[in-house]
Amino acid sequence: MTDLIEIKGVTHAYKTAAGALPVLDDLSLSVPEGGFCAVVGPSGCGKSTLTRLIAGLMFPDAGEVWLHGERVRSPRSTVGMAFQNPVLLEWRTILQNVILPLEIVAPRMPKAKKEARARELLAMVGLEGFEGKRPSELSGGMRQRASLCRSLVHKPDVLILDEPFGALDAFTREDLWQLMHQLRAEEPFTALLITHDLRESVYLADQVVVLSGRPATTQFVLDVPLPGPRPIEMLYQPQSVEWLATLRDQIEIAQGRKDEKIPA
Ligand SMILES: Nc1ncnc2c1ncn2[C@@H]1O[C@H](COP(=O)(O)OP(=O)(O)O)[C@@H](O)[C@H]1O
Numbered sequence: 001m002t003d004l005i006e007i008k009g010v011t012h013a014y015k016t017a018a019g020a021l022p023v024l025d026d027l028s029l030s031v032p033e034g035g036f037c038a039v040v041g042p043s044g045c046g047k048s049t050l051t052r053l054i055a056g057l058m059f060p061d062a063g064e065v066w067l068h069g070e071r072v073r074s075p076r077s078t079v080g081m082a083f084q085n086p087v088l089l090e091w092r093t094i095l096q097n098v099i100l101p102l103e104i105v106a107p108r109m110p111k112a113k114k115e116a117r118a119r120e121l122l123a124m125v126g127l128e129g130f131e132g133k134r135p136s137e138l139s140g141g142m143r144q145r146a147s148l149c150r151s152l153v154h155k156p157d158v159l160i161l162d163e164p165f166g167a168l169d170a171f172t173r174e175d176l177w178q179l180m181h182q183l184r185a186e187e188p189f190t191a192l193l194i195t196h197d198l199r200e201s202v203y204l205a206d207q208v209v210v211l212s213g214r215p216a217t218t219q220f221v222l223d224v225p226l227p228g229p230r231p232i233e234m235l236y237q238p239q240s241v242e243w244l245a246t247l248r249d250q251i252e253i254a255q256g257r258k259d260e261k262i263p264a
């Protein structure tokens, strides 16, 4: 089976007034169909750049991005995205916000069908009864739930999440982590999650990729071999504590605060 997301030796630099800014350097990673990959790395190392390359919003200077066995050469409607700031439109209701991607990728779908799909997702994330509200009438956690519905409404193959839980308080964040597992059980997608929260990466992903400092390359890959939904308590088990310590170590190496090999 081929991997659904394949990043092959991607190198990219931004052209700035001060010259080229190398951001990604020969970065490779792959995610199997239905997999959940978390990407962690120092601030400014190129994580959001990587998401734009996968979505086909930008193209790398060298290397290739493949989705579903096809090279990415243009933006894809088979990708759904959610960000730290949910960017919902205030002049639309929650239901109308969630429907938006369908208006773009499936303009001929009957309105009733679009609405039914959006309502189904909103119910799944606990927002039944809030369909007619405006974004400002919802809490931050509820807005992020609605934003997740919007990113999934057109049944994308690939879900890209760029720090979507970063601005939420700790308890709301844990609720949304559990919701992600539930959504994953109900909706088939392959996920790539950017996060700076190591606990979040271990709780949600089955593969955690640590990127080096800028220009970023794949520094370390941790497998989390736990299929299916996980109780939040798993984070306090010895195995998770060990994984978290390994990841913290790798982040310190990526930040240049620690040598890769410490003499015995
Ligand atoms: N459009 C752009 N033009 C020039 N530099 C950019 C642009 N976008 C991002 N950068 C720079 O590239 C580096 C990586 O950015 P980004 O991918 O957003 O990092 P991360 O998401 O890991 O924090 C940063 O130094 C950032 O300032």
Ligand SMILES: [Mg+2]
Pocket (backbone or CB within 6 Å): 047, 048, 049, 162
């Ligand atoms: Mg970013």
